[in-house]
Amino acid sequence: MKKYILALLTLTFVLSCKTKSAVQAPISTTTPISSTTEFFNKIKAKPDFQQVKINSRVSVETGNFIPTLDATIYIENGQKVWMNMVAIILNVGRGIATPEGIRGYEKWNRTYIESDFTYLNNLMNVNFIDFNSLQNLLLGRTFIPVNEKDFVLTKNAQGYNLSSTKNLRIENKDKISEYAVSLDYSADFDLMRVNLNETKTGDNLEITYADYEYFENMKMPKNVKIIIKGAKTSQILMENTKFDSSRMDTPYSVPNNYTKTEIR
Template identity: 40%
Template sequence: MNKWILSILILLVLFSCKTRKTVEQNTEGKDSIQLQKPNDNKPIDVGENVHDPVTFYEKVYIHPQFEYLKISSKITADNIRVSPLDAIIYIETDKKIYSSINFLFINAARALITPEGIKAMDKYNKNYIDSDFEYLNNLLNVNFIDYKNLEKLLVGRTFFTIKGSNARITQNMQGYQLASISNIKIATGETTREYKIVLQYSPEYDLIQVKLQDANSDDSLEIIYDGWETYQNEIRLPKNVKIIIKGTKNSQILLENTKFEFSRMDTRYSVPSNYKKIELND
């Protein structure tokens, strides 16, 4: 199994979702995991410029808050041999993200992510990782994932600030589009990358599609949210998501949510002394 459990464990904590399609073989360069895309993946008719950008920004950036969220999920990915896998994703806002994967009713892996970094262990192969967010960024071909952005991605919140003269906001019958006019520069440490960013929203201001294209390479990341529902009378959460990674690495990930609970849970995490640490540059 090598390191597939650890890699999928880290990737699965990105989003919560519910699949409506099945996995198919990638035979002719087509997407191997099927999920409905906005307008069949054709460019949206951007329509007219939005005349009240203040209201738009309030709707897409300001949301009701929760303190705890437990998500029961299933995960399917095109680069693992056994799927779907049962998973629990638990969030304590601004503090930690905990996840656990079961295979054939046996706990196979766990992860604990905090603002300080990522810890995960593969109980099947008895090994573990202890890393900063560089590992997760490398898996996704990007350089902007930190703890807070990860939290926002999990619950379908906008994780880029595009405002002022570099933002174009338009509206049509399909909803809203927020696009960067010029490339967005993102610096992390000694690395600076530029992205073209396009965000699609429903008429109710739910985030339905994120497209990020690296300006200087073929690396791109696309996220498709679907099945938005309201919980606790005010909190909107997406049930469906598809993650498409292209470029230096290629992968597709699909998650299926079965339950949301706004309650605390036990997040015990400890690595047995006989586990081997995996060096991520191997």
């Protein structure tokens, strides 16, 4: 259980099995779109904000009991992702991610981690997560490398589907993975669903977004659902209840007598 608490502190995702609105599977079409410039400009646009504070309700299903958590997530654009988590009235742990890596501790088992993004990639059964992709994942923006030449874009009743025409090959630290990729977007270019299937191992990662609302210069998802399928299946859901642009302090220090968790 402790690895999921640590991951929540560093990844900042999560939620519960019940989103407020279901994400419908798009109606498929085989008709590609001839002019894709506007679409790719929209989905690759960098987020326009300085900082955002997010209040979330977090639920995790792993087969073991983990109580629903209240999370405060603070993101400084391109600089850091900070999280503090509470169960009922008890502080559970804290974590911070920067472009250099991730750090986090959890109080139940009195453990902490210090790592590059290997820990997070191992948890999600992928090999491409870095700080920018983590930030984009939390904000409901395209977080995987998308090159127009490797995908076909089609339009459907719900919006758009972007599917890889060949396996997406990603190399990171001598680890090479290949993914079959499908992404669904609304008619307004909001990211609704990402599905990645690792073709060699069969591991699958699916993330769905719902209930976008405007926050200053961008739209933010109120519900994010992550399903990780490998040797076991885990489900993480986060319900974002409030967005705030005010600055806040982000203290982080590991308490005394905590044990470091080795990254494998």
